[in-house]
Amino acid sequence: MRRDWHDLLGGVAMVATGLFVSIYSQLHYDIGSLRQMGPGFFPVTLGGILAVLGLAIALPAWRRSGTARPLALPEMLAILAAIAVFGFGLQTLGIVVATAIAVVLASLPAPRPGWIWRCVLAVAVTALTWLVFKHGLRMTMPVWPEFPG
Structure with missing residues (x-):
């Protein structure tokens, strides 16, 4: 079998x-x-x-x-890139920018064309992430990028 x-x-x-x-x-x-x-x-x-x-x-x-089934290499690489960007960029980019970039990266190999739904998805996931982790759990992490200066 x-x-x-x-x-x-x-x-x-x-x-x-x-x-x-x-x-x-x-x-x-x-x-x-x-x-x-x-x-x-x-x-x-x-x-x-x-x-x-x-x-x-x-x-x-x-x-x-x-x-x-063939290995879904583009999808796998997009997910790994999104995780890496979020994990390594969270402290410097902040939760808002890191989450938005990660969502857009993860959605790139999707068969559905267009950028409007990707942007709406990024905004929705970013808002939910911000609400859950910053307000609901009160975690201490930067919200926006921290520029030296």
């Missing part, structure tokens, strides 16, 4: 990443409680959710037959 290797390997990679993040965060950061969350609470929770989602993808793929 031919297995669905793309979903199986992707799910296993998600489980491994989620477990690594959860375990590392639990060992190195204070978890705190639900009333007073420590710096490790968020990564432990997200790592656990990622691991469960990976299982939900990998387990059905174990029994499902798959078809050979």
Whole structure:
């Protein structure tokens, strides 16, 4: 039987990443409680959710037959570039600019043409990110680029 290797390997990679993040965060950061969350609470929770989602993808793929698909190289490179720009640019570009650039980069290989929907998507995701992390979680990170001067 031919297995669905793309979903199986992707799910296993998600489980491994989620477990690594959860375990590392639990060992190195204070978890705190639900009333007073420590710096490790968020990564432990997200790592656990990622691991469960990976299982939900990998387990059905174990029994499902798959078809050979080519590697989606442009899409993969766009996502990796978006993650790199956001991760490395957050402190210098600020959350607004880094998020907007990351969203536009990730949407470049999409089959839908046009820039209007990309800009609307970038504005919506940037606003949501700003609301959740700056106001909801009150995280300390720069909002706009910091220019020396």
